[in-house]
Amino acid sequence: MTKKILWISIFVCFALLLSACGEKSQEDVVEELQSNLEDLSGYKANAEMKMNTGQEEQTYNIEIWHKKEDFYRVSLSSEQSEDGSQIILKNEEGVFVLTPELNKSFKFQSEWPDNSSQPYLYQSLVNDILTDEEAEFTMTESEYVFQTKTNYQSNNNLPLQEIRFDKESYTPVLVKVMDNDKNALVEVKFSEFEMNPTFEEKDFEIEENMASAKPDDVPVSGEANNETFEILIPNETVGAELTDRIEQEIEDGKRVVSTYTGEKNFTLVQEKRDVLPTLSSPQEVNGDIVSLGHTVGALSENAVEWDYKGMNFYLASDQLTREELIEVAQSVVGTEVK
DSSP states (O other), rough: OHHHHHHHHHHHHHHHHHHTOOOHHHHHHHHHHHHHHHEEEEEHHHHHHHHHHSOOOOOEEEEEEETTTTEEEEEEEEEEEOEEEEEEETTTTTTEEEGGGGGGEEOOSSSTTSSOOOOOOHHHHHHHHHHHHEEEEEEEEEEEEEEEEOOOOOOTTEEOOOOOETTTTEEEEEEEETTOOOOEEEEEEEEEEEESSSOGGGGGHHHHHHHHHHOTSOOOOSSSOSSSEEEEEOOOOTTTTEEEEEEEEETTTEEEEEESSSSSSSEEEEESSSSSOOOOSSSEESSSSEOOSEEEEEOOOEEEEEEEEEEEEEEEEEOOHHHHHHHHHOEEEEEEEE
């Protein structure tokens, strides 16, 4: 009996020792993350995002600014694109995608970023954890690790994610967005994360961001770089084949209209302007912001539009699903030089 009491005492002391080490439960960490989010006045972060959702791996450098309550500025520059950076901007006027290099902007009738998971936004990651009652929790020596479901409205092929937070600051370190087989198709690695920084009002204004992100050697109007017209073709056609192509000289450039016919038909329009447009009111889109790997696009019910390599692309079909539209658009990287 004495030995039994002794062993019970040792076990109790060991349990108390573990508790004293400060290891937190899943509930403790979730509560701390939620508290962290509520107390934030904003943040600035830098990250690298790698995407394997298309034919080739694409890499983005991302700069994220958020000011409470509802101001966002996400600058994305792709190592594969020649168009400089694109900026997703949300202010009191709405949600915008800016392409300063081409002096173009889209305005979205959208609830972004709340309508979908966003792997580079802190509050989106925390909210995905809070809303997933089956979220799994582990920890390493330096990180808290969650596995949760995602909420991608336009891509059901990415149902899972792994989110790693620093134990000291509770800020994100690494996010892996995975398919059903837990293959990581999107990976976001954070390099810097500053809590509660100072912002100026102009930081979230369209004109300021268009001007500050535009390279000095790119004219607002005048001759654009048009030495070659590079026809890009989709590597993924969902079984359709090219059956017609019309090349047109337009007033200030060139247009190519390609028709693909098969079980599901679609049309791809590609344009390049000799003269960059002057800055005007943003083009309004009733749709969603979507990442195409090599660029950011505007996805509406039956079409997706994007800019890439100084050209505008418009893919339309009343037969392709939203996922198929994205799949085809992501693959428009094959080349024909004329």
